[in-house]
Amino acid sequence: MPSGDALPRKGQMVVMSGPSGAGKSTLCRRLLEDPRVHFSISATTRAMRKGEVDGRDYHFILPEQFRQLIREGAFIEHAEVHGNLYGTLRRPMEEALARGEVFLLEIDVQGANQLKALGEPGLYVFVAPPDFETLRRRLVGRGTDAPEIVERRLKKAEDEYRERVKYDHVVINDDLERALRQIRSLIGLE
Ligand code: 5GP
Numbered sequence: 001m002p003s004g005d006a007l008p009r010k011g012q013m014v015v016m017s018g019p020s021g022a023g024k025s026t027l028c029r030r031l032l033e034d035p036r037v038h039f040s041i042s043a044t045t046r047a048m049r050k051g052e053v054d055g056r057d058y059h060f061i062l063p064e065q066f067r068q069l070i071r072e073g074a075f076i077e078h079a080e081v082h083g084n085l086y087g088t089l090r091r092p093m094e095e096a097l098a099r100g101e102v103f104l105l106e107i108d109v110q111g112a113n114q115l116k117a118l119g120e121p122g123l124y125v126f127v128a129p130p131d132f133e134t135l136r137r138r139l140v141g142r143g144t145d146a147p148e149i150v151e152r153r154l155k156k157a158e159d160e161y162r163e164r165v166k167y168d169h170v171v172i173n174d175d176l177e178r179a180l181r182q183i184r185s186l187i188g189l190e
Helices: 024-031 064-072 090-098 109-117 133-143 148-164 176-187
Strands: 012-017 037-039 075-081 084-089 102-106 123-128 169-172
Touching: 012 024, 012 037, 012 090, 012 176, 024 102, 037 169, 064 075, 064 084, 075 090, 075 109, 084 090, 090 102, 109 148, 109 169, 123 148, 133 148, 169 176
Parallel strands: 012 102, 012 123, 037 102, 123 169
Antiparallel strands: 075 084
16 A cells, blocks of 8 residues: 555554463453453464454454455564464554554564564563463463464463563563553553
């Protein structure tokens, strides 16, 4: 899209990353209780998990559709995570920011790096687990993934953890309510 078409930006982009099991999704759900906050519904090629809803949690699409959207320039960032493709759609983000909303992205560190490289202004928050043993317990406890997938996610978590220095803020999620208060205050929602 030519840059002349860009909508005016009144809102604020908030990027949240962190290892799976660090509690990002719960924090996002709680942040969304505020009507000023709008969630970025990513497109993904991964299979839908139990309890997920197409169009609410993700747009679940086929790899061919994903590649077509890449060609069309529909994504502001996209990345491969755990063998699946994920991407943030440019248009809904521009529209939410033009409406003055807080646009909340839950994306991995590759995606956050891409947005930073593009010079996208926003608040970049890294959600960290209290420690890796807690992370393992959370991943096993939620029971959504097979043991070898849990191991893969733990390995990725360690790699991701090193990237926290690139973020504006690191929030340690040892106490959900405290982490939530901290993030709300960083965004200016208090
Ligand atoms: P899950 O499959 O567990 O929902 O997500 C796996 C990882 O993909 C998480 O780290 C999540 O933050 C990341 N992710 C979700 N949507 C996007 C996206 O649009 N772009 C990028 N780069 N990562 C995403």
